[in-house]
Amino acid sequence: xxxxxxxxxxxxxxxxxxxxxxxxxxxxxxxxxxxxxxxxxxxxxxxxxxxxxxxxxxxxxxxxxxxxxxxxxxxxxxxxxxxxxxxxxxxxxxxxxxxxxxxxxxxxxxxxxxxxxxxxxxxxxxxx
Numbered sequence: 001x002x003x004x005x006x007x008x009x010x011x012x013x014x015x016x017x018x019x020x021x022x023x024x025x026x027x028x029x030x031x032x033x034x035x036x037x038x039x040x041x042x043x044x045x046x047x048x049x050x051x052x053x054x055x056x057x058x059x060x061x062x063x064x065x066x067x068x069x070x071x072x073x074x075x076x077x078x079x080x081x082x083x084x085x086x087x088x089x090x091x092x093x094x095x096x097x098x099x100x101x102x103x104x105x106x107x108x109x110x111x112x113x114x115x116x117x118x119x120x121x122x123x124x125x126x127x128x
Contacts, residue, residue: 040086044079051075078115 055072058065085108 037086037090041083044082044086048076048079048083051079082112 051072055069055076058069058072089105089108
């Protein structure tokens with residue numbers, strides 16, 4: 001479902017702005033930041049969709065595989081929480097400024113890396 005009312009700020013749109021290089025640069029920075037934010041949000045949303053589809057398949061199997069469905073549901077919870085953290089990070093960026101957000105990012109990056117390592121270790125040893 002695409003909203004045609006939302007148009008990207010492309011090169012042609014930037015050319016229509018004042019000739020002030022700062023204005024054009026600010027628009028380019030905003031465009032890049034918007035693309036980055038949308039990608040950050042899109043990843044956990046896509047993962048949530050994949051987990052939901054997997055849970056539906058596990059539950060519709062005959063007999064239903066409740067254990068695998070629960071793992072898929074756990075993935076949904078994780079990715080929804082991750083989406084929330086991204087939104088909170090964006091909010092903090094505008095409220096507190098980049099310096100404080102950088103420190104928060106470091107802590108969050110470490111937490112995310114540890115979560116990924118735990119998941120990889122569980123999958124590597126058969127989920128034990």
